[in-house]
Amino acid sequence: MSKINSCYHCGDDCKPTDIAYDEKHFCCNGCKTVYEIFSENDLSCYYDLSQNPGATPEDIKGKFDFLNQEEIKLKLIDFADASTEVVSLYIPHIHCSSCIWILENLHKLQPAVKHSQVNFPKKTITITYNIESTSLKHIVELLTSIGYEPYISLENLEKKTGTNNNSLIYKIGVAGFAFGNVMFLSFPEYFEVNEFWLDQYKPIFRWLMFSFSVPVVFYAGQDYFISAYKGLKSKMLNIDVPIALGISVLFIRSVVDISFNLGTGFFDSLTGLVFFLLLGKFVQQKTYNYLSFERDYKSYFPIAITKIDPQNNSEENIEVFKIKKEDRLLIRNQELIPVDAILMTDEANIDYSFVTGEAKLVKKKSGDKLFAGGKIVGNAIEVIAEKSVEQSYLTQLWSNDVFKSDYQPKFKSLIDKISKKFTVAVLSIASISLIFWLFYQPALALNVFTAVLIIACPCAIALATPFTMGNLLRIFGQHGFYLKHINSLEQFAEIDTFVFDKTGTISSSKMSKIAYHGLKLSAEDTAILKDSFRNSNHPLSRELYSFLDTLDLKTVDDFEEILGEGIHTTFNSHNYKLGSHSFVEANSTHQKLNETAVYVKKDQQVLGKFVFETSYREGLQDLFKTLEQTYKLVVLSGDNTGEKQYLSKLLPQSTQLKFNQKPDAKMRYIEALQEEGKQVCMLGDGLNDAGALKQADVGIAISENVNVFSPACDAILSAKQFKNLADFLKVSQKGMRVIKLSFLFSFIYNSIGLYFAVTGQLKPVIAAILMPLSSISIVVFTTLATAYISKKLPKM
Amino acid sequence: MNVIYGLLAISIAIAIVFFIVFIVSVKKHQYEDTYTPSVRMLFDDELVKTDKSGSSSSSENQKPNHKHKQS
Numbered sequence: 001m002s003k004i005n006s007c008y009h010c011g012d013d014c015k016p017t018d019i020a021y022d023e024k025h026f027c028c029n030g031c032k033t034v035y036e037i038f039s040e041n042d043l044s045c046y047y048d049l050s051q052n053p054g055a056t057p058e059d060i061k062g063k064f065d066f067l068n069q070e071e072i073k074l075k076l077i078d079f080a081d082a083s084t085e086v087v088s089l090y091i092p093h094i095h096c097s098s099c100i101w102i103l104e105n106l107h108k109l110q111p112a113v114k115h116s117q118v119n120f121p122k123k124t125i126t127i128t129y130n131i132e133s134t135s136l137k138h139i140v141e142l143l144t145s146i147g148y149e150p151y152i153s154l155e156n157l158e159k160k161t162g163t164n165n166n167s168l169i170y171k172i173g174v175a176g177f178a179f180g181n182v183m184f185l186s187f188p189e190y191f192e193v194n195e196f197w198l199d200q201y202k203p204i205f206r207w208l209m210f211s212f213s214v215p216v217v218f219y220a221g222q223d224y225f226i227s228a229y230k231g232l233k234s235k236m237l238n239i240d241v242p243i244a245l246g247i248s249v250l251f252i253r254s255v256v257d258i259s260f261n262l263g264t265g266f267f268d269s270l271t272g273l274v275f276f277l278l279l280g281k282f283v284q285q286k287t288y289n290y291l292s293f294e295r296d297y298k299s300y301f302p303i304a305i306t307k308i309d310p311q312n313n314s315e316e317n318i319e320v321f322k323i324k325k326e327d328r329l330l331i332r333n334q335e336l337i338p339v340d341a342i343l344m345t346d347e348a349n350i351d352y353s354f355v356t357g358e359a360k361l362v363k364k365k366s367g368d369k370l371f372a373g374g375k376i377v378g379n380a381i382e383v384i385a386e387k388s389v390e391q392s393y394l395t396q397l398w399s400n401d402v403f404k405s406d407y408q409p410k411f412k413s414l415i416d417k418i419s420k421k422f423t424v425a426v427l428s429i430a431s432i433s434l435i436f437w438l439f440y441q442p443a444l445a446l447n448v449f450t451a452v453l454i455i456a457c458p459c460a461i462a463l464a465t466p467f468t469m470g471n472l473l474r475i476f477g478q479h480g481f482y483l484k485h486i487n488s489l490e491q492f493a494e495i496d497t498f499v500f501d502k503t504g505t506i507s508s509s510k511m512s513k514i515a516y517h518g519l520k521l522s523a524e525d526t527a528i529l530k531d532s533f534r535n536s537n538h539p540l541s542r543e544l545y546s547f548l549d550t551l552d553l554k555t556v557d558d559f560e561e562i563l564g565e566g567i568h569t570t571f572n573s574h575n576y577k578l579g580s581h582s583f584v585e586a587n588s589t590h591q592k593l594n595e596t597a598v599y600v601k602k603d604q605q606v607l608g609k610f611v612f613e614t615s616y617r618e619g620l621q622d623l624f625k626t627l628e629q630t631y632k633l634v635v636l637s638g639d640n641t642g643e644k645q646y647l648s649k650l651l652p653q654s655t656q657l658k659f660n661q662k663p664d665a666k667m668r669y670i671e672a673l674q675e676e677g678k679q680v681c682m683l684g685d686g687l688n689d690a691g692a693l694k695q696a697d698v699g700i701a702i703s704e705n706v707n708v709f710s711p712a713c714d715a716i717l718s719a720k721q722f723k724n725l726a727d728f729l730k731v732s733q734k735g736m737r738v739i740k741l742s743f744l745f746s747f748i749y750n751s752i753g754l755y756f757a758v759t760g761q762l763k764p765v766i767a768a769i770l771m772p773l774s775s776i777s778i779v780v781f782t783t784l785a786t787a788y789i790s791k792k793l794p795k796m
Numbered sequence: 797m798n799v800i801y802g803l804l805a806i807s808i809a810i811a812i813v814f815f816i817v818f819i820v821s822v823k824k825h826q827y828e829d830t831y832t833p834s835v836r837m838l839f840d841d842e843l844v845k846t847d848k849s850g851s852s853s854s855s856e857n858q859k860p861n862h863k864h865k866q867s
Contacts, residue, residue: 117832119828166822166827177814208804
């Protein structure tokens, strides 16, 4: 092939097959079929909206049969009546406007669909369909057949938590509404003109402002009182204590002022303060709603499994939670083993990379014990369950304390650290000035005391962190680094130890490099080898098949595969043996310990071997070099020590390498580091790192595709951006500096305000200017500063 | 000057109307997905263009809140 075409449907290279149809190229029959479906149904617009929008449909024989079970189905659907059902499905592939278009035109493919609506940010689709002529299973299979396979896992079965809480939005609405109106109403009083009519109507204006402020204090600001009360109860002076104090003093003083006709009160400052504070809360609450940071094994496991009844050899689908000891189960290609079990079929190839991080397939023979979490590759197998899901080895990991929902890490943010000093300082300034004025001019004493508490309300301080970190969170998200919460970002800035998992984290999980060592292969031999590998289903054979580049096509005469050993073929009376070291009877000088290799033997001579090497992510060396200067680096791997020599050459000398680490050992290792007082950041990718990620101060999951699943973590980092980890780290440290600068600014504002307050000259109008001014200037400053410090971040 | 009472009442009434509209829009989940509708509104013409006369043209009018289309 001279030119490689890209598939009209999915955009992949049309290699090794290129199907031409309708003057377009397709990479496989699946893609072509979807194109046919769309063009027959007048849906070819799909390809006009974006280029190559599709995904190759998966083969799903029997995969969704469990949806016919009433019990499981009822847990999945949102609503059902006699004739219609409504279901919401999560579809990871939703990524462009073509997706929205095709999914909202489902009724053209399936008339029983009454209505389908996509929620793009959440990647979900809500489908209303008529159950007289279709069923949930059919809908799901239809979606899968056009390349939009919904992701249905145990998580969906659990009670859906109430949709995101709107109460904050209501509170912002109330506070903003009151703030605007109170500002208008207090306007006439700002100018202190003693105009007859104005004086006449003062009371009504003031009591109107009062009535606007009541819901602000008692509804919109209630969280601050609750949080302050909780803080005081646990003997913590958190930042909400001075805020709650400020709000109450503002309100009480204002009510007293207007009741005794002493002045206008501070209702404008009060409503403005609550409004800005809530805005800060809203900014920091903004999260990536299509990413889930809380995944545990439930999101990996299938909902149902095929149970075999040996008496009459019938199959039925049961929920995995209903698996009992001694049940006989059928597990198909690419399905996960849900429970620890005993293998009954002759043999099985299992990919344990989920659990151990070891990418190599493990071979098991009849009677061997299989652990939950392995993925079956190749033929379907039968097993006998040994335990239930919750008691299996892998799921036991989640019974550890770090996975308990009430597990509180001991992190104290910058704001927690200063809020105590701040509160003490404000209260002492207020008390000193109270005492001073009591001797000097007792009539003014209370006025001054309350003025100090009002003006020192730490609004600007409370806004600095949410706005700085909230902005950085969004900017990082645009660059492929998604953090769960602003606290994680703050912790990330203070890390001093980095622990890396090996497989899938510093090495890419998919691509292994293949190198050939030995005598040169002739063109004919290459062609013969290629054809031999074509006939084998072993994963290594498949990789070698696509690796060997030859245009010459040969067909071998005789082909025999000895499972787990190798391939035996003949061609023109030459015997070829391809396979393991022992299979080709190579002498041991060829062999390296723990190396993955396929040997080639022609007649009596070993020609050489294909060695599979892990390929490390680009930029790995530079990243480690950069980090090594300031941080302690560790590589923890579930793998054997095969790569040790190479890794120690590749990585800086000071890097610690630890191999053969089981999931719980990784977790304990991190715990031990933390006990030494280290701030640990763990980078991992699989379920096997879940405990370690959770235990670490910051757990970052590396992901080739952020829509695919990553274990519970504090952040998800796109694999493409892995090499730029150090840049993100730098920016987050600069972000902390921006916060500290903002504190300095708000300190200056507070000092100016305190001067007015202590000298007894604080008028409502000054507070009404100073407070919004300080809040707004902090917001503007942090927004500009974060944009500036993250300017140099490398684009996705 | 008693007109000030009327003016205040009117201004606050208008403000409250807007506030209620805001609350209702939040309750109707209008803030949950702010992206998809912006894409969806571009599709209507597409449907008309690709529609074969008859069979399926009626079904697309089943969308709720389907505004009157200019044709």
